[in-house]
Amino acid sequence: MKLLILDRDGVINHDSDAYIKSLDEWIPIPGAIEAIAQLSQAGWTVAVATNQSGIARGYYSLETLEAMHARLRALVAEQGGELGQIVYCPHGPDEGCDCRKPKPGMLRAIAEHYQAPLAGVWFVGDSAGDLQAAVAVAAQPVLVKTGKGLRTLDKGVPSGTLIYDDLAAIARALI
Template identity: 75%
Template structure:
């Protein structure tokens, strides 16, 4: 199985310091949905692991989050692709869960769902916490410059981090 794991906000869709609270605010980044569809059509399973502390903060409810993910799936399907498992952490930063990145719980759930080891699997994110979660389970950390990625580049990155402009560039590298 060729598995690729993506963060959501800042990688697939626009991010906001005020949180993505409505379906109308969920706006795909240019080329991101096409990149997912291309990967899917090339035999990749594309899963998503995303922190969604806006749930714990009361900014939106689970139905709204599920509508965003349904829209993601529908839009990628319209391009001939498929989105695999989507897992989210609903907790706030101080709740002490094992799923909020940089902890690797979401990635572990994806590995268990697909019954595959995570060693070497690319995890694409735009924040240091994404890269740290990847390292914790042996994934290849991949940073995109979209979302908070450009700001993340200003800090020291794990030595093995690969850096790309955006998700389309990641897809081009993986598909060839």
Template identity: 80%
Template sequence: MKLLILDRDGVINHDSDAYIKNLEEWIPLPGAIEAIASLSKAGWTVAVATNQSGLARGYYDLATLDAMHARLRELVAEQGGELGLVVHCPHGPDDGCDCRKPKPGMLRTIAEHYQVSLAGVWFVGDSSGDLDAARAVDCQPVLVKTGKGQRTLAKPLPAGTLVFDDLPAVAAQLLLR
């Protein structure tokens, strides 16, 4: 199985330090939907692991989050692709869960769902927490410069981190395989 795992905010859609609180604020980044669809059509399974502490903070509810993910699935389907499993962490930073990145709980959930090893699976994110979660389970950390990516690039990166401009650039590389 060819598996790719993506962070959501800042990788697939625009991010905001004020949180993405409703469907109107959930705006895909240029080329991101097409990139997911292209990978799907080429036999890749594309899953998403996203921290959503806005739930714990009361900024939006689960129905709103589900609507955002339904819209994402719909847009990918309109391009002829399919989005795989989407998992989210609903906890706040101080809740002590094992799913909130940089902890790797969501990545393990995806591995269990698909019954695969995470060794070498690319996990694409825009933050240090994403890269640290990838490293914790032997995924290949991949940083995109969108979202918080430029800020993250200014910090030390885990050894072996791959860096791309955006999700379409990641897809272009993977489609060469």
């Protein structure tokens, strides 16, 4: 199985330090939807692991999050692709869960779902927490320069991290 795991905010859609709180605020990054569809058509299983502490903070509801993910799936389907499992952490940073990145719980859940090892699987993110989660399970950390990616790059990334301009560049590299 060719498995690729993506962070959501800053990788697939525009991010905001004020959180993405509504369907109207969920805006895909140019080329990202097409990239997911192209990867899917090329035989990749594309899954998503995303921290969504805005739920715990009361900024938006689970229904709103599900509507965002339904829109994402529909947009990918319109391009002839399919999006795999979407796993999210609804907890706040102080709740002590094992799913909130940089902890690797969501990555492990995806691996268990697909009965696939994580060693060497690309995990694409834009934050230090994403990269740390990848390293924790021997996945390949991949940084995109979209979202918080440039800020993350300025602070330093784990050794061996692959760096791309955006998700479309990753799709071109893998296909």
